[in-house]
Amino acid sequence: MNLVQLRKQYHKDICNKIIRISKTDSGITYPNFADVSSDISRRISWELVKILGCTNNSQIIKGQTIGSLFESITRDYLERSFSLLNHIRPGNWIYSTHTSISEFEQYDHLSYLEEVIRKDKKLEAAFKGGYIITPDIVIARTPITDDDVNSKSTIVERDDKVADLTPLRQKNRPHQIKILHASISCKWTIRSDRVQNTRTEAINLIGNRKGPLPHIVAVTAEPTPNRLASLALGTGDLDCVYHFALYELLESIENIGAADSMDEIRMMIDGKRLRDISDLPFDLAI
Numbered sequence: 001m002n003l004v005q006l007r008k009q010y011h012k013d014i015c016n017k018i019i020r021i022s023k024t025d026s027g028i029t030y031p032n033f034a035d036v037s038s039d040i041s042r043r044i045s046w047e048l049v050k051i052l053g054c055t056n057n058s059q060i061i062k063g064q065t066i067g068s069l070f071e072s073i074t075r076d077y078l079e080r081s082f083s084l085l086n087h088i089r090p091g092n093w094i095y096s097t098h099t100s101i102s103e104f105e106q107y108d109h110l111s112y113l114e115e116v117i118r119k120d121k122k123l124e125a126a127f128k129g130g131y132i133i134t135p136d137i138v139i140a141r142t143p144i145t146d147d148d149v150n151s152k153s154t155i156v157e158r159d160d161k162v163a164d165l166t167p168l169r170q171k172n173r174p175h176q177i178k179i180l181h182a183s184i185s186c187k188w189t190i191r192s193d194r195v196q197n198t199r200t201e202a203i204n205l206i207g208n209r210k211g212p213l214p215h216i217v218a219v220t221a222e223p224t225p226n227r228l229a230s231l232a233l234g235t236g237d238l239d240c241v242y243h244f245a246l247y248e249l250l251e252s253i254e255n256i257g258a259a260d261s262m263d264e265i266r267m268m269i270d271g272k273r274l275r276d277i278s279d280l281p282f283d284l285a286i
Contacts, residue, residue: 006080006084007077007278009077010244011052013073014052014070014073014221014244015052015053017069017073018032018070018188019031020032021049021057021058024036028042030045031049032061033189033222034046035227041223043256044224044249044252044256044258044261045252048245048248051251051252067188070186071098071186072097074219075137078095078137078139078184078280078281079093081280081281082139082284085285089284089285091141091142092142093139093141094140094141095137096137096140097136098134098135098136099135100134101135101138101180101183103178104138104140104178104179104180105173105177105211106180106210106211106212106214107180107208107209107210110132114132133205135184135185135201136185137183137184137186138180138182139180139181139215141178141179141181142170142178142179143167143170143176143179145170145171146171156169167179167211179212180214181214181215182217183201183202183205183216184217184218185197185201185202187219187220188220188221188222189222190222190228190230190231192230195231198218198231198238199231202238215283216237216239217238217239217240217241217280217283218231218238219241219277220241220242220243220244221244222243223249224261225253225261225264225265228241228243228265229264232274233268233271233273234273235273239283240274240275240283241268241273241274242274242275242280243274243276244277245276245277246269246275253265
C-alpha cells in the first residue's frame with residue numbers, strides 16, 4: 001500500500017469501528033465526535049461523515065472504548081506509513097500504546113526516583129504520578145549493533161576508545177533499553193481538561209529528559225476550529241497537532257459556508273501548528 005491507500009484504510013477503520021450517530025432525547029442526531037450543544041460542530045461533523053463515506057451506524061460505543069480504538073487504529077496507521085519511509089529514516093522501530101516513559105533511555109532515571117518516593121509516604125503524597133507518564137502512543141528505536149554500524153565500512157571496533165557512552169550503540173547498553181523517538185497524544189475530541197493533560201505531559205517530557213527530546217505531537221478528530229486552536233496554538237510544548245482528516249475538514253467547512261471557521265483553521269495551518277495525519281510519518285522521519 002502507498003500513503004494514499006493507507007490513509008483511506010485509516011479512515012475506513014475509523015468509520016467502521018468508531019464513528020457512530022447519536023440521538024438526544026429531543027431528537028437531535030449528531031456524529032459522536034461532535035459537540036451536541038454546538039450547531040457549528042454538528043454541521044461540520046455531518047459533512048465530514050458524508051465526505052468520508054461513513055455509514056449511519058447508531059450502535060452505542062462507550063467513550064473509553066472510543067479512545068482506545070482511536071489509539072490502536074492510529075498506532076497501526078503510523079506503523080504502516082512510517083515503515084514506507086524506512087529508506088529515509090532507517091532503524092528498528094517499536095510501536096506501542098500506554099508504555100511508561102521510564103522504560104526508555106531518556107527517562108529511565110525516573111524509575112529509580114519512583115522507587116525511592118514509594119518508600120517515603122510524604123514524598124509519595126507530594127510527587128506520586130507527577131513525572132512518570134504513559135503516553136497514548138510511543139515510537140521507540142532499539143540500539144544498533146556494531147555490525148550494523150560497520151555494514152558499509154569499518155567505523156568502530158569493539159575495543160576502540162570512542163563512542164563508549166552513546167545509547168545508540170548496543171554494546172553501551174547491556175540491558176538493551178530503547179530510545180524514545182516519539183510521544184503521541186490521541187484525543188478523539190478536544191475538551192479543556194484534555195488540552196491541559198496533553199500540555200502537562202508535553203512539559204513533563206521536556207523537563208525530565210536526559211538526552212534527546214522525542215517528537216511530541218497530538219492527533220485528534222475534533223471538528224471545531226476554535227477547539228483545535230486551544231490545543232494547536234502556542235509553542236514550546238507540542239511540536240504540532242495533526243488532524244485525522246484535515247483535507248476533508250477543510251472541505252466540510254467550505255461546504256457549510258463557515259467563513260470564520262475557515263479563517264481560523266487556515267491561520268493554524270499557515271502558522272505551522274496544524275497538519276494532516278499523512279504529514280506525521282514524514283515529520284517523524286526528520
